[in-house]
Each structure stands twice: as structure tokens, then as C-alpha cells.
Amino acid sequence: MRKDFGNETVVTPLPVLIIATYDENGMPNAMNAAWGCQSNYHEVIFHLSSHKTTDNLQLKKAFTLSFADRKNLLIADYFGVESGYKVNKIEKAGVHTVKSKFVDAPIIEEFPLTLECKVTEISKTASGEFRVIGDVVNMSADETILDSQGKIDLSKLEPISYDSAKHCYRVLGGIVGQAFHDGLKIKNM
Numbered sequence: 001m002r003k004d005f006g007n008e009t010v011v012t013p014l015p016v017l018i019i020a021t022y023d024e025n026g027m028p029n030a031m032n033a034a035w036g037c038q039s040n041y042h043e044v045i046f047h048l049s050s051h052k053t054t055d056n057l058q059l060k061k062a063f064t065l066s067f068a069d070r071k072n073l074l075i076a077d078y079f080g081v082e083s084g085y086k087v088n089k090i091e092k093a094g095v096h097t098v099k100s101k102f103v104d105a106p107i108i109e110e111f112p113l114t115l116e117c118k119v120t121e122i123s124k125t126a127s128g129e130f131r132v133i134g135d136v137v138n139m140s141a142d143e144t145i146l147d148s149q150g151k152i153d154l155s156k157l158e159p160i161s162y163d164s165a166k167h168c169y170r171v172l173g174g175i176v177g178q179a180f181h182d183g184l185k186i187k188n189m
């Protein structure tokens, strides 16, 4: 038996993306966004309501995108429950930023994996919200999440996912198979 939910939408896993930007005074800000994903080899897309972040994105045409991890879960959620219009969230969260070498946007040092992006498109949807597309100019990672070959090791990062069915965060688990490989067992039967 299957149960119908109408257009209620649960997509899994949803990422927990931390979008960091500068405002007109060079003050860094960060927000939490789950409605986003990679849309091409070097491209990301997300859907945002009107926020301090969207003002900054329109102004600076640049942002960084970090992946919330188990260690920084509280800070990541905080970035999603307070507005940068009211408070300096970076200061209140006690995190540290440096300017990206590649784009006019801050890197939050506490988040180990970060994409540095230029806005290539920012458009308003029919509902008055924003669709933002970014070109990834650089990816930087703290050495604590690299393996012995110098590659990104997501098991060291422990990224979290937003569970929109239960409104909670889940940690992404271990390796359970090999992509472009395991299905060959059926293909070659």
C-alpha cells in the first residue's frame, strides 16, 4: 500500500548550504539554505526568499558556499534563524572570516569545505523570490578533511543534510557502494 501526499515535496538528501556574502560596508554575513544544488560541472543554483543575503548577492555578485558539518551544526542552524538585517551574525556566532582570493566574498574559516563563486544569474521568480546561479571559481578545503592522497574525504567532513519530512538534521553516512560500477553487475547479466 502507498499513501498519497499531494504536492508535499520531500527531496532527500537536501544539503545544508552556508552562503556567505559581504554587504556595502564590507560586513560579512551568512545564511543557511537547503534549496540548492550543483547544476553543472562548475555551477550551483539555489532558490532564495528576500534576505540580507540577496541584497548582498545583487550588490557584490559573489558568494562563498560552505557545507554545514556535524561539528558546526549549531552555528549553521543559527545562520538560518536570525537575519543579518538585525544582527552581525558572524560576530555573534563567534566565527572568523577571511576574504576569498578569488571573489569578493568571505570564507568562514570554521567550515572546512568551501566553494568560491561568482553570480552569473540572479532573477526574480513569478512569486517574487530569487533564483541564483553561481559559477564556481575555486574550491578550498581545510587539510583536516583531506585523505592521504590530498583528496577531499567526506567521511572526515561529516556533512549534515536537512530532513524536510521531520525538520531535523541528519549526518551523511559511510560508503555503501561504488558509482558507475555496482550497477554493471545487472547490466552485464
Ligand SMILES: Cc1cc2nc3c(=O)[nH]c(=O)nc-3n(C[C@H](O)[C@H](O)[C@H](O)COP(=O)(O)O)c2cc1C
Pocket (backbone or CB within 6 Å): 029, 030, 031, 032, 033, 034, 035, 036, 047, 048, 049, 050, 051, 052, 053, 054, 077, 079, 080, 081, 082, 083, 084, 085, 162
Ligand atoms: C534548515 C534551513 C534551511 C533554509 N533554507 C532556505 C532556503 O533554501 N532559501 C531561503 O530563502 N531561506 C532558507 N532558510 C531561511 C534563511 O536561512 C533565514 O531566513 C535567514 O535568516 C536569512 O538570513 P539573512 O537575512 O541574514 O540573509 C533556511 C533556514 C533553515 C534553518
